[in-house]
Amino acid sequence: MPHRRGVRALWRRPPEQSARLRPRIGGAFRTLCLRAHFRCGTFCEACGIRRAPASRVRATKFALLQCQGPRTPAAHRVPFRRLLLPRRNAIHAPGARVARSCEVYCYSTTDTPDSYTRQISARTDVWRPAAGLSPTQMAEAIAGDEIDILVDLSGHSGVPQLAAMAQRPAPVQVTWLGYLNTTGLTRIQYRISDRFADPPGVTDRYHTEALVRLPHSQWSYRPFISLPVAATPPSAKKGFVTFGAFHQAAKISPAARRLWAQILTEVSDSRLLVVGVPRGRAEDDLLRDLAVCVPYASLQEYFRSFEAVDIALDSMPYSGGTTTCDALWMGVPVVTVPGSRSVSRSATSVLSTVGLPEWIAPSAAEYVRSAVRFAGERGLLAELRGSLRERMLASPLMDEERFTRDLEQAYREMWRKWCEGDPA
DSSP, X not given: XXXXXXXHHHXXXXXXXXXXXXXXXXXXXXXXXXXXXXXXTOOGGGGTOOSSGGGSOBOTTSOOOOOOOOOSTTGGGSOEEEEEEOOSSGGGSOOSOOOTTEEEEEEEOOSSOOHHHHHHHHTSSEEEEOTTOOHHHHHHHHHHTXXXXXXXXXXXXXXXXXXXXXXXOSSEEEEOSSSOSOOOOTTOOEEEEETTTSOTTTSGGGOSSEEEEESSOSOOOOOSSOOOOOSSOTHHHHSSOEEEEOOOGGGBXXXXXXXXXXXXXXXXXXXXXXXXXXXXXXXXXXXXXXEEEEOOOOHHHHHHGGGGOSEEEOOBSSOOSHHHHHHHHTTOOEEBOOOSSGGGOHHHHHHHHHTOGGGBOSSHHHHHHHHHHHHTOHHHHHHHHHHHHHHHHTSGGGOHHHHHHHHHHHHHHXXXXXXXXXXX
């Protein structure tokens, strides 16, 4: 197909050249954005997104709809309508039930509802199946519902709805959670994050949206199933340490494999269990004799696999978010090394929120040294196996009421600014 050749041509360009392209919504530009997340050494500008107007996503072919938004000084004190555009995969949808000072609408683009979509739909005021709608039809439906705040949960991933948002069907538009980067779309005013994933002054210049940092965490975690934690780490029974990796294959970059191989070399008789990746996909000469790859089969088996792991190793440059939470929930600590980009700091955000800053390495060399050092602290691993779940429960990561208050306050402030004519 012609667009595939275009994507390959774009990807072969140096990041500096790609940054000068005039990107459009979808197609090759979307592929470039997604693939840049998995590439070590690429710049944020590789996605073609900078503050310069010429390099922002071109959305001018989409006509702006007439938004229904009051702009009176007192309007920000009345209830507002919030609309979520979930990903096709509901696993990344937020778990907390929002407070009643706003109405919650959801437009679902999935054509295969499952138990998770049914759970989420039961917690909304209005659930609208939207599979098969064109971007214009979607935008017109949103405008018809007179939505005040439109929240995108996909960005350039999953089943993106940016072409609908480019028509500005709601006066306030936000992106959050499913795509930890800028969309490049200037008609989206805000991206929700926190100070750990997006430290002030570090990533703002890579965003066309204004960053809104929740005071405690951008995450609200609730496990999909809750199995009991193993009484002891596997090293206590087997006599050797087992590291684990719980990432999709694309996240296991050459840099990650090199660092993991170095860790396995320095920790004598250690093992690496790679879960969710068929054997051969994550292997090369560095890991062929050191790693065991287990294909992902079910949520039950996925959570059970943590019982065989002492320490989880985060991926880079695309860090783990949900998998980091899952590991901690099952009593398995995670070693990570954050980068300068938002997508490289997911595990850093989670670990900081739970209160485990010592597991965050400042450099690749320290990442290796930390993993090696913690592998020798068997008493610490045993203590964490029994205490991590309680630490999570006591942290902002699982305080759903506080998270909901923080999130709703952020929406309320966005709405206040709109009503008072204050731009983002």
